[in-house]
Amino acid sequence: MREIIVARGLHFRYGRHAALRGVDLAVRRGEILAVVGPNGAGKTTLFRLLTYYLRPQRGTVEYFLDGSRTPVREARRRIAAVLQEPALFSTDVFGNVAYGLLLRAPWGERLRTRFVRGLRRLRIGLPPTRIERRVEAALETVGLGGFPFRRASSLSRGEAQRVALARALVLEPEVLFLDEPTASLDPESAAVVEGVIRGLREKGKTVVLSTHDPSQAQRLADRIVRLEEGRIVEVVELTAPGESTPPRPAPPGG
Amino acid sequence: MGEIWDSFQAAFSLLAHPDRYLLSTILVSFKVSGVALLLCFPVSAALAAAIALGRFPGKGTLKLLIRTAMGLPSVVVGLLVLLLLSEAGPFKGLLWTPRAMVISQLVLITPLVLGVMVSSLEGVSRRVAEAAHVLGANRLQVAWTVVKEARAGFLTAGVAGFGRAIAEVGSVLIVGGNIAWADGTSYTRTLTTAIVVESRKGNFETALAFGIVLLVLVLCVNLILGFLERPGEAR
Numbered sequence: 461m462r463e464i465i466v467a468r469g470l471h472f473r474y475g476r477h478a479a480l481r482g483v484d485l486a487v488r489r490g491e492i493l494a495v496v497g498p499n500g501a502g503k504t505t506l507f508r509l510l511t512y513y514l515r516p517q518r519g520t521v522e523y524f525l526d527g528s529r530t531p532v533r534e535a536r537r538r539i540a541a542v543l544q545e546p547a548l549f550s551t552d553v554f555g556n557v558a559y560g561l562l563l564r565a566p567w568g569e570r571l572r573t574r575f576v577r578g579l580r581r582l583r584i585g586l587p588p589t590r591i592e593r594r595v596e597a598a599l600e601t602v603g604l605g606g607f608p609f610r611r612a613s614s615l616s617r618g619e620a621q622r623v624a625l626a627r628a629l630v631l632e633p634e635v636l637f638l639d640e641p642t643a644s645l646d647p648e649s650a651a652v653v654e655g656v657i658r659g660l661r662e663k664g665k666t667v668v669l670s671t672h673d674p675s676q677a678q679r680l681a682d683r684i685v686r687l688e689e690g691r692i693v694e695v696v697e698l699t700a701p702g703e704s705t706p707p708r709p710a711p712p713g714g
Numbered sequence: 715m716g717e718i719w720d721s722f723q724a725a726f727s728l729l730a731h732p733d734r735y736l737l738s739t740i741l742v743s744f745k746v747s748g749v750a751l752l753l754c755f756p757v758s759a760a761l762a763a764a765i766a767l768g769r770f771p772g773k774g775t776l777k778l779l780i781r782t783a784m785g786l787p788s789v790v791v792g793l794l795v796l797l798l799l800s801e802a803g804p805f806k807g808l809l810w811t812p813r814a815m816v817i818s819q820l821v822l823i824t825p826l827v828l829g830v831m832v833s834s835l836e837g838v839s840r841r842v843a844e845a846a847h848v849l850g851a852n853r854l855q856v857a858w859t860v861v862k863e864a865r866a867g868f869l870t871a872g873v874a875g876f877g878r879a880i881a882e883v884g885s886v887l888i889v890g891g892n893i894a895w896a897d898g899t900s901y902t903r904t905l906t907t908a909i910v911v912e913s914r915k916g917n918f919e920t921a922l923a924f925g926i927v928l929l930v931l932v933l934c935v936n937l938i939l940g941f942l943e944r945p946g947e948a949r
Binding site: 508511512513533536537539540541542543545547548549550559560563564624627628631637 | 845
């Protein structure tokens, strides 16, 4: 299996607190990698370095999405992440989910989409735009079809987290980072999120998720990395390497 | 008590039939303060984004300076601008003109507008910037997203800046000279400086009328801006 993210010797400290002290990690294409560990182990910091939100104080993060080294700017366009808190933008659900698509769209399409959304608000019927179709599909995936006009601030925590997931899914990223995706979620939302992760595996996407729930890691992951006090202390292979879509018993109730 | 009541009545009748003096004074006030705000707002917005989102040495000191300058006494600003614009200063020829008044109001309100903008940007969660980043936004796009989250604070900054500009007396009196032509047309006379002059002359009803106009106009500006804010909230 090809390694598409290679992190070497990552160090990061916040002031005097060392969050990461020498982490080496390779993520393989098509795998679901779970990073487990107690709170404060450095999981979120590791995600911030892998997504280039923070720059490591020592060490490197490199992407190899097409075999050779992928430039940072391009790699960032081909990955997406869902943060531990939903951190939605204070607009409607559509505006949140369309955010990344609008960033990537040419300005003409951006203007057109805003214009059409404005008309729709006035209940003027128009055929859906490309961006609207993709947003609606992403919302269906997380079980929130028909939500586009809801204000982000009116959503429950579980719904908000699912919108945050849709916001990343709509970009069809090659690598999806999920930081504690089901922490403090209601069971229904948690089941939706786990279902989405399984769907991504079937499509051969790469998922890196962090969790403090060992049973969730066992349920979902191909490989588990245990992080403690800023170091990797254990790596567990759950499936034989080389199998891109390993057979797996259906989870109970899922 | 009766005299005060008479003054109010006279003031309202003046408002019902405004003369050239009243109208031109209102116009000068609005033009000067409006231009000062228009010049100050975009520059302050860009600076505020750079200060609030950037990481650089001396950031704390800079913010302290801005907060200190938020309370600059307007007469001191007027005096400094007077020195800069006087015959001995580098920008001679502008003194006693509306332009000089715009400059002094610009100096006066920029720290206020900037300070309110910076704190509203800092009130936006860092997670919002991170969320924008992990969805592929570059630095400029992240900054723009955070600015949009802080739009209510930016509106407040604008209103506060305009309010301070249109209500201040000290600096426009010093650098503008409170000039009105013989036909009653204002050149550098604003609502506030007119109040000073008219009350000194004993024309309390005129002064009061100017005061009422000032309050009503500020109220109107706030109402309009409040109305503008609502579609922004629903977007």
